[in-house]
Amino acid sequence: MEALIIKEDEGTPKIILDKDKNIFEISGNSLPEDIIAFYSPVFSWIDEYKKQPNPLTRVIIKLNYFNSSSSKVILDLLMSLTDIVRKGSKVEIDWHYLDMDDDNLSTGKEFQEFTKLPFRYIPYQDDGKSNRFIVE
Numbered sequence: 001m002e003a004l005i006i007k008e009d010e011g012t013p014k015i016i017l018d019k020d021k022n023i024f025e026i027s028g029n030s031l032p033e034d035i036i037a038f039y040s041p042v043f044s045w046i047d048e049y050k051k052q053p054n055p056l057t058r059v060i061i062k063l064n065y066f067n068s069s070s071s072k073v074i075l076d077l078l079m080s081l082t083d084i085v086r087k088g089s090k091v092e093i094d095w096h097y098l099d100m101d102d103d104n105l106s107t108g109k110e111f112q113e114f115t116k117l118p119f120r121y122i123p124y125q126d127d128g129k130s131n132r133f134i135v136e
Contacts, residue, residue: 001052004045012038013063017045022054026077027062027096030070039073046080053084062096062124063104071107078115085117092118099123 001019008014013028032038059081066074081091095108105121112119 001048004041006041013066015042017042017049019049019054022056022058023060024057025060025062026074027060029064030066030074032070035069035073039077042077043080046077050080050083050087053087053089056090056092057081057084058092058094060094060096061108064098075111075114078111078117082115082117092120094120094122096122096124098126 003018003020004015005018006012006015008028011029011031011033013026013030016023016025018024059078061074063070063074078093084091093108093112095105095111097104097108105123108119108121
């Protein structure tokens with residue numbers, strides 16, 4: 001299965017979905033202008049992956065900022081992964097959050113509650129290089 005790699009841009013996250021290397025990552029900022037167009041290839045890739053998933057799928061989510069539309073899409077992606085669990089494979093989520101970002105941590109906990117997937121919460125320090133957006 002061919003890997004899906006989308007480079008990070010100012011308002012879109014880096015996405016790496018690579019079955020062979022067992023890397024599943026979404027990181028950066030997510031506020032694409034056309035959320036459906038941006039995430040459509042991701043959903044297509046996951047739909048194909050679910051047919052023959054790895055025994056363990058560990059998803060790394062390290063979003064500095066994401067808008068409400070992205071929040072819904074991320075939840076939909078995670079819900080889609082629950083199909084893998086029903087087929088007998090494992091899915092684990094590594095939810096990285098800025099150590100002082102209680103909203104991001106709370107969102108991760110809400111997603112865990114909805115999906116029932118095992119989450120690991122990993123705080124990180126702001127390195128000064130992260131693009132943080134304030135959207136009103």
